[in-house]
Amino acid sequence: MAELKEDNRYELNKELAQMLKGGVIMDVTTPEQAKVAEAAGACAVMALERIPADIRAAGGVARMSDPAMIKGIQQAVSIPVMAKCRIGHFVEAQLLQAIEIDYIDESEVLSPADDVYHINKREFAVPFVCGARDLGEALRRINEGAAMIRTKGEPGTGDVVQAVRHMRAINKQMTQLTALREDELFEAAKQYQVPYELVQYVHAHGRLPVVNFAAGGVATPADAALMMQLGADGVFVGSGIFKSGNPAKRAAAIVEAVTNYQDAERIARLSENLGEAMVGINEDEIQLLMAERGK
Amino acid sequence: MAKKTIGVLALQGAFREHEEMLIRLGADYREIRQAEDFTDDIAGIILPGGESTTQRKLLHATGLFAPLQQRIAEGLPVLATCAGLILLAQKLSNDSGAGLGTLPVLVRRNAYGRQLGSFASTAPLREIGDFPMRFIRAPYIEQVLQGDVEVLGTYQGKITAVRYHHQLAMSFHPELTQDGRVHQLFLQMVAAA
Numbered sequence: 196m197a198e199l200k201e202d203n204r205y206e207l208n209k210e211l212a213q214m215l216k217g218g219v220i221m222d223v224t225t226p227e228q229a230k231v232a233e234a235a236g237a238c239a240v241m242a243l244e245r246i247p248a249d250i251r252a253a254g255g256v257a258r259m260s261d262p263a264m265i266k267g268i269q270q271a272v273s274i275p276v277m278a279k280c281r282i283g284h285f286v287e288a289q290l291l292q293a294i295e296i297d298y299i300d301e302s303e304v305l306s307p308a309d310d311v312y313h314i315n316k317r318e319f320a321v322p323f324v325c326g327a328r329d330l331g332e333a334l335r336r337i338n339e340g341a342a343m344i345r346t347k348g349e350p351g352t353g354d355v356v357q358a359v360r361h362m363r364a365i366n367k368q369m370t371q372l373t374a375l376r377e378d379e380l381f382e383a384a385k386q387y388q389v390p391y392e393l394v395q396y397v398h399a400h401g402r403l404p405v406v407n408f409a410a411g412g413v414a415t416p417a418d419a420a421l422m423m424q425l426g427a428d429g430v431f432v433g434s435g436i437f438k439s440g441n442p443a444k445r446a447a448a449i450v451e452a453v454t455n456y457q458d459a460e461r462i463a464r465l466s467e468n469l470g471e472a473m474v475g476i477n478e479d480e481i482q483l484l485m486a487e488r489g490k
Numbered sequence: 491m492a493k494k495t496i497g498v499l500a501l502q503g504a505f506r507e508h509e510e511m512l513i514r515l516g517a518d519y520r521e522i523r524q525a526e527d528f529t530d531d532i533a534g535i536i537l538p539g540g541e542s543t544t545q546r547k548l549l550h551a552t553g554l555f556a557p558l559q560q561r562i563a564e565g566l567p568v569l570a571t572c573a574g575l576i577l578l579a580q581k582l583s584n585d586s587g588a589g590l591g592t593l594p595v596l597v598r599r600n601a602y603g604r605q606l607g608s609f610a611s612t613a614p615l616r617e618i619g620d621f622p623m624r625f626i627r628a629p630y631i632e633q634v635l636q637g638d639v640e641v642l643g644t645y646q647g648k649i650t651a652v653r654y655h656h657q658l659a660m661s662f663h664p665e666l667t668q669d670g671r672v673h674q675l676f677l678q679m680v681a682a683a
Binding site for chain 2: 203210214217234235236237239269275292296455461
């Protein structure tokens with residue numbers, strides 16, 4: 196028998212993220228929204244009870260969503276369904292794995308359950324995506340078992356400045372690593388607080404060993420294309436779609452802008468008459484910096 | 491004679507992995523992101539993995555659907571992996587959406603379930619031999635709808651790879667491996683076309 200199942204769950208999980216590249220992952224709160232997202236061309240949806248803008252407005256403790264609500268969305272669409280658990284809350288992650296979620300987002304959008312430790316993601320069969328503001332955070336999450344990285348951005352603000360800052364920081368630090376001498380990598384590993392092998396990978400390849408999406412504050416087709424031109428593999432859109440005037444049209448326009456992110460004429464056309472964008476909050480107007488959670 | 495150019499459909503998904511394989515094999519390629527990219531000199535087309543619903547939507551939005559369908563029907567060699575197989579299939583057993591429909595097979599989407607059902611294996615492929623196969627939320631072929639569709643591979647009784655004249659399609663991802671033999675077979679089909 197030549198057939199042999201190979202045990203390489205982590206590779207398979209990284210590869211699912213590779214299949215999502217060039218796509219848009221949309222936050223949805225109901226099966227109806229999930230269907231709108233799928234019809235607009237979303238490559239996956241993030242099922243959550245409240246989108247980040249509403250979590251921000253409501254205050255209080257934000258937790259994993261009701262499994263019944265997540266299952267409703269799993270039944271509504273054929274594309275991958277992701278869901279968020281709190282940073283460090285490995286039991287919420289166990290529950291999400293039990294309902295066969297396709298990807299878990301250990302997310303700073305929810306209230307952290309642990310202010311020191313992240314989840315040991317290597318223990319899970321389902322993949323994890325985690326947020327990062329810089330290369331050190333990205334590599335630490337990968338070392339813990341994350342199969343995909345996204346910028347943290349500042350969720351629920353409609354302000355793209357932090358996602359830009361984080362993407363630029365990660366890219367700049369990777370460029371710096373590629374320029375180091377081999378014998379300088381040990382010190383770099385110490386500074387980033389990660390194993391030498393991860394630093395060596397970035398040094399050799401000039402990129403992360405996993406897919407890297409942009410997230411946090413993306414509200415327009417131009418925002419999405421900006422993140423793609425800055426080197427993102429794809430884009431998460433949270434509050435930006437269903438907090439806007441015409442979600443179906445805006446969602447489709449963002450999907451097309453991500454595919455043809457260098458075609459300004461097309462993106463200009465796509466940006467016409469989209470209705471109201473979500474009302475943004477500037478980063479200096481907000482009380483709570485979610486990106487400060489989980490380092 | 492000038493080298494032939496392979497088109498790689500680059501709307502969404504794992505198209506870069508196919509491009510890296512083509513580079514390794516010394517083939518020329520162009521990314522096809524909109525109708526203007528799909529010129530007459532394209533001698534073969536690769537439909538990559540990704541989300542088939544997304545790709546289908548973008549085929550229509552970019553105006554690529556009709557010209558691509560027409561040229562494949564007229565004999566343009568095509569290599570389709572995973573989502574690409576779903577786009578080519580004449581019929582889907584669990585999805586009402588219509589793809590290019592040039593390949594007479596009945597395909598089941600997400601046939602092995604969600605991501606927890608994804609797996610890797612090594613199994614024989616006709617004309618190639620044992621081949622590493624990576625199934626990511628993969629479909630399989632429930633049935634071939636015409637007698638002249640050649641079955642190239644099966645896994646646990648389900649059809650995972652077929653060839654129908656100039657169309658080569660599979661439910662797994664040769665582009666995620668270091669093994670270039672499937673791409674080589676496709677390049678031979680392009681050269682012979």
